[in-house]
Amino acid sequence: MENKSGIRELCEYRCLVLPDPIEERTAGGALYKAPITMDKEKHRTCKATFILASGSAFEDWPKSYKPEPGDRVYVAIAAGMIHEGLDGQEYRIVNDKDILGALDDVVNG
Numbered sequence: 001m002e003n004k005s006g007i008r009e010l011c012e013y014r015c016l017v018l019p020d021p022i023e024e025r026t027a028g029g030a031l032y033k034a035p036i037t038m039d040k041e042k043h044r045t046c047k048a049t050f051i052l053a054s055g056s057a058f059e060d061w062p063k064s065y066k067p068e069p070g071d072r073v074y075v076a077i078a079a080g081m082i083h084e085g086l087d088g089q090e091y092r093i094v095n096d097k098d099i100l101g102a103l104d105d106v107v108n109g
Contacts, residue, residue: 013097014095017050051091073099
C-alpha cells in the first residue's frame with residue numbers, strides 16, 4: 001500500500017495506521033451522526049490498515065509476525081494521535097504495543 005500521509009519517518013517504536021472509515025449516517029441510513037459522535041467513534045475505531053513502522057518497532061515481537069504495509073490490523077481503542085495526511089485522510093500514529101493483532105478480512109459469501 002502506498003503511503004500518501006506525508007509522513008515518511010517515525011521515531012522510537014511508532015507505527016502509522018489508516019483506520020477504517022466511520023459511517024456518517026446511523027445504521028438505518030436516515031439520520032446523520034452528530035459531529036461529537038463522529039469524533040468519539042474516530043477514537044474508538046479498532047480496525048486499520050498498517051502503513052509504516054519505525055526502524056525500532058516490533059523488535060521484541062515474535063519473528064513469525066511483523067506487520068507489513070497493507071496488512072489489516074487491530075489497534076487499541078483511543079491509542080495514539082490522529083494526523084491528517086496530505087491526502088486528506090486521518091491517520092493514527094500509535095506505539096507498536098498498541099497493535100494488538102492481525103486481521104484476516106475474509107468475507108463469507
